[in-house]
Amino acid sequence: MALELLEATSKCRLPHRPDQTLCMRSGIHMGPCVAGIVGSKMPRYCLFGDTINTASRMESTGEPMKIQISDDVKRALDRTGLFVTSRRGLIDVKGKGEMVTHWLDGRTGPSPARPTTSLDCTPSFLERIHSQGRTSPRYQSIKRNNC
Template structure:
């Protein structure tokens, strides 16, 4: 029972608890549609030069430090860590457990904490230079489900994921770039300050009015 508890605990770090329960009971995990969730993509603009000038083990150590710091912040918010790919960090709120209209606020508060925490981590190339996080946030509908049998993954699908990713790639270092949809939800929640970035051309989306989240 002790060993089973350890296995279950590990699985819950890798997959949503509801999915773990289904898999443990040999039940089929059904994909779900979510009417509105908020997604966050972040990356490190300096990551290319860091990889080019550091030993590979140094790069892995840096990412481990960064993601350990971010992971320690997660329990304070109703946010689910979907995955990390290299220096890219993907979070969601509103799934796998629906939380009404709170998802945009949960992601916004998590992001502000991440931005503050990243300032304490320094570049291995130049110890005087702090890591600068670039963040993009978008809200919308998506589908989610478990894919694969070997090392199954909880994956998200839909245009909301693509748009959130575009918010990040068209963003700026040390800034939080949000879509108009997310800005509208934050205005409804109250307590957040944004400023208009203006109309910009987003690859694959055309012209969009976007915003910076300040606090």
């Protein structure tokens, strides 16, 4: 899924900066965790545990447009023989110390079927703003003033 998200993200253009693409970081770790519903007025599904914290650190210490994975994930992916990884090396992970991490670079096997339709990466709220605002006097004055 992270590889598919990375590919889709690379095709997204920012409406206010058409010359730039959207960038994302991903981090993956595996292990035990606990899940539960927290809150009564506004319940939220939450995940807890060291595994979740480590996955979060994989993301936050990663680099744009890369997927950083822990050594545990690399070993599991190697057993499948379907993925290409490269060693990143030792990184200092807050709360964990130094960890060996890797980059998930791609797949060796066939990719899952992709939809034939093109991706529309414009957030729906922006579509509403653009469609409603183009006829408003405020939009016309902003357009004229080139702001």
